[in-house]
Amino acid sequence: MASGGGTADMDPEVALRLFEEGATLVLLGVPRGTELGIDCKSWQVGPRFRGVKMIPPGLHFLHYSSVNSPSCGGQIGPKTGLFLSLKPREILLANWDAKEEDLDFSASANDEEVSRVRANLRELDPFLGPYPYEVMRKWVSLTDRLSDELAKGLQPLSGRVCAYSDVVPEVEFRHTEDRAEQPRNDTACQSMKEGLDRLPKMKQREGTELRFSVIPDKTYPPGATPAEITQCSMDLSYALETVLERNYELQPLNLLGELQFAFVCFLLGNVYEGFEHWKHLLALLCRSEDTMRKRKELYLGLITVLYHQLGDIPPDFFVDIVSQSNFLTSTLQDFFQFVSGPGMDSTLRKRAEKFKAHLTKKFRWDFEADLDDCAPVVVELPEGVTVD
Structure with a gap:
């Protein structure tokens, strides 16, 4: 993104609406060569870059990686990202902090400074790149369950999502x-x-932790019998309902927003912790048979979320990362087995069958192979309980 960029490929009506209603990110002093992106698109910053214009109002993910000077090899540093909730015609102003190698948004709190930038926006316009509208549909499909409020509650108190742990x-x-x-x-x-x-x-460091929901270590209630422990190890509904009760009692579908947040942190922010949490949440959802019967809307939503998360990813993306130890195929195999069982909603069952056929065709995954669950289940007995 050397200077700005044209809008020739954008529908004229859309371009006009975004020009009038879109938000503007004014990013001053970003070093040349910095990898910077918004949502699902990124660029290398050129010498004329001053920010991004025509951004659709709503939730966005700004991400960037600082770069060493060419004399030091021009190496790209770890990625930093932050979720931004932008209003129509809003101007968000940031200056590059060379010492911290980060964007400093404190200038946005200065009304006089923002007003000065707004008054000079026409002169600044040639140095602003247009929002990559071609990725808007993909971005919305990846975050349609993720509200501004939910993202704010999940991201670190520092406001930064970092690829490395501080x-x-x-x-x-x-x-x-x-x-x-x-x-x-x-x-x-x-x-x-x-x-x-x-x-x-x-x-x-305090304030830099992602604030994900805590998944219980024990999947069974206090005082459970050995038989109940075994049952709760096979059907994780108790653990899932505990997570929903603690975090999303009034809005259980917000758990899907958390699943999307974790996936975006991993996919766009390079945060491995995001992948780990996504994996654990997915396993919890896919192995909760009783909850599937009770919460049809949650699982219809889950299929849609997974469809979009897996839909735009190259098939080989999962070879080394996501399907470690065959995680994804075995987890979804459990889901498809449960959802085809007795007492399940017919709409949910049919939607799952279509999703299964789609994945089989796209990734050539075999969901009909023998399950590995037939091995004996090792359970943890409550303290004081022994088996003769």
């Missing part, structure tokens, strides 16, 4: 005598364990 020592040793008590590093380690023990214990 970690600090669990215990700060401010005084010399405190550090003196720690294991010395001036002698050779006798084992890998000793070496690891010498490393300082780290934790994620």
